[in-house]
Amino acid sequence: MGGGQVTSTHESSSTSFDAESDADGVAAASRHTMLSQVLTQASRLGVSIVLARLLTPQDFGVVAAGMVVMVVAWQLTDLGTSAVVIQRETVDDTLLSSLFFFNLLLGIFLGVLTVALAGPMANALGQPAAAPAIRALAAVSVLGAVGNMHHALLRRTMQFGRLATVNIANATVNGAVGIGLAFAGAGIWALVVGTLAGVAVSTGGAWLYVAWRPSPRFSLRRLREVGKFSINCFWSSALAVFFAQLDKVVISRMLGGAALGTYTVAQRTVSSPMNAVSATVSTVSFSAFAREQDNPETLRSGAIRATGVVALVVLPAMVGLAVLAEQAVLVVYGAQWEAAVPVVQVLAPVAIVQAVLSVTSSVMLAMGRSDWLYRWGLAYCLVGAVVMLMCSRWGLLGVSLGLAGVMVVLAPLEMKMSLSLIGMRLSTYLRPMLPMVLITAAMAAVARLAAGGTGLLGAGVVLQLIAGASAGVVAYAALIWHFGLPAVDDARRVLGRWARRR
Template sequence: MSGIDPTPRLVTDVEHLTEQAGARALGGPVDGGTGPGDGPGDGDDRPHDDRDPEGSGDIGRRAASGVLWMTAQKWLMRFSGLATVAILTRLLGPEQFGLVAAASTVAPIVYLFSDLGFSAYIVQADEVDERRLSTGFWFSTIVGGLMCVGLLLFAPVLADLFHLPDLVAVLRVMTISIAFVVVTSIPYALMRRRMQFRALAVQGGIAALLAQVVAVVTALAGMGVWALVLQLIVAQGVSAVLAWIWARWWPRLLFSRRDFVAMARFGLQVVGVDVIAMLRSWAETAIVVASLGATGLGYLSIAQKLIQVTQDMSAAALLPVATVVFAQVRSSADRLRASYLKALGVSYAAVAPVMTVVAVTGPVLVPLLFGDGWEPSVPVAQALALAAVLTLGAMLDHGLFYGVGKPGRWLVYAVAIDVLTVATTAWAVRWGLAGIAVGFIGVAAVATVVRWKLVGRLVGAPARTVARPFGGVAVCVALSALAGMAVARSTDSLPAIVEVGLTGLVIGVVHVVAVRFLMPSTARAVVEMLPGRFRGPLLRVVGTAPVPVRLEENA
């Protein structure tokens, strides 16, 4: 995965690779916005689009609508995806998941250098024209095509590097999905720029559902690891076709050296951050494979899958939308600060309860979802769930720094944290999977404190103000976790699904009540994102109930 990983991870699994490709092209939490765009290019300098051709209205209303559409897509994809993984883990072994996880760490390098940050530039630019769009498309297509050919030729070398001979065939077939991503980066960026979140949500849902059906059918047919590879190819292929149809744009035979230089000036800074993250990912994968083998990597990939699912079903939909908002309000320091603090509080409040459920019910939840034989993934999932709450801000901060045109500062941070992460992994692997996961919690804590200081300087607020949303949610997590553990202990004789359901329900209720009284402005911000029929009654509850304790600052 490019950029600083929102959740510390060692692998990039099939579904995550699919979404990473989309995030890069969309300029989401991975690519974010950039600083002020350059002027129109030479030649055809007509602005190609405004930012909202499908409607009008203020940024807040469009952003809220986008969050709801993307959230609906995430829930659909994650419920169906979790069911798919539950089936596949009963048909395939950890070695096969590990193979695809290893292959998936190689593919993003093609996205990185073929895109060169151009999609991020298009998302944030004040204006884009046909020459600039075509310049980005032809560069990405040509460079991406050459790199795909290189991947076909050097697959044996990469397989030797990972000590996985079966990786050769997997890498070569996965090149098909990589090609789909390369040729759709500009259409994706245009849809993102226009805030066409409804179209993006429908497109992603259709592609994911079709891919999951293909994966299950081919796995039942005994195709083994190829079921996972075909899932990725189908997802990327369907998504590419729909993106070209709905973006309503076709490249012209235009290429401008001046536009290329203008886009590459920022793009190279994006690449700098992403290269560091890519090297870290490779180093971590090599360390795990060398010490624990493909089986260990497979256990890690399943633990990460669970964390990814829970994260995406909570606040992940907010983050790509927030990135666009940061780029559009960057001219006003007050609006930027208020938008960031509100998005941070809402993200923490939304993610914390589901991560708490994973941490509390992990020993029951993992076997329930993935079957027997995956118990080594339990402590990893529990540790990563705690780390995910800590590092949630990294996704938002990444987009924030790019949105205000400060990728250099993020690069310095990325280098320091990635070096620390690799060193911690190399040291902790002697204690196996649990040691690695616990090491990530330590790194996440250090990275979070550093980001508080960096973000505080950027938005013109004391570090304690940036840290306050986390302090509030930490108390909420502690209260809901204690309640959840009490319920889990008293229901351990019941069927697993009942135990998880009751525990999750209690955690959710306690968390909502705690947020209402300890983080009232965050509770109000969450309610304000809901559709009108629900928003009115809930706002009356949020706005009139007494507030005996306050652990946040009204932003």
């Protein structure tokens, strides 16, 4: 459903864009994507740590304001067209070329618009000093538009090894340029120039790996064929991106640049490890689920297994981070960022919900219900804006708790609706996670006791962090090994051990 065969005079060309997938193929795709995500998130976190050591919270807030605009503008350049290429059963050159030139024109328009409105947007965010950075980051809209179709084709044909290489190159260049400029004293421009260099390399790499080139064909009729799905997908993605940036907008306007800088550091500390896993699973699962959209039993099994892998890693990472937040922030960032500790403690559990939600969102999108995702995105934005604005009177912690409340209330409802598309109950979907939740709780208790005990003996925060993290890792690994959870086998397959045996 949601992507019938495209009729075209160039129908034969569509076959070159199709690829079959099986369990080993999905495992290999997950392996490649995991590698790229780990390196990408490590690079971003590394740059953030270096900048946090060199910049004040106020300066970091200026960078964060510029990145808010860049992320939203970049999302707008796609307009849901990448999802169309991945989700449809067949695509051809006319459709691809039409989508490419549409993206390019839109990217140029958004780039020019961003440059023209950089000053007013910076003022609206309460960070006038961010205007130069916003103008420079406008180039991302054009660079991203040039590479959208090529990245989508890599995902459609399950060439995640090549996609991983492209993303790793992006992360490497971004990190090297950003950290190098930071040490050279470039300040906020370290992150700006690093981001631009990384996106340029990513686009160039995608063109290198994908043989397809746009031809001088542009068909409004073909665009209209995919318009409904594309627009709904765009609005759902755009609203998701806006919701992800909404907390920063509220903080920037209501609490100022220093608070925004502190919040951004806390959020990146939480999101980097979470994204490394959830982005891997959602990226691969959407492509795999789209190929099995007429097989509900396979989708049910795939959703449970994907969520198991996510929970296996994200649960202990986020709970452990929340338990050891004070030691981690002080050791990694320094005493000037101490205000980020309670924010990390609140956002870490929220990240668990977001990670699990990424799997069910892939189910909804693969089944062609981008309209449902759009409506849910709208609900998150409307409710989130009201709640976080009301909670901003209690500072950073209030906004964080408001965000947590919105996710706790709305996420289960969205999951339930997504799972109804494949005939699965929410309780059936979540039940396999219960053993991991109990094991993670035991791990958290061990980590907290180890860190606290080390502190009572007079050790500093570095030793407390090492003791707590080490004890937690050992306890979690021992419990997981003892109970032999199915998710461990799936994780092994992703890492390649079982893929070589079978």
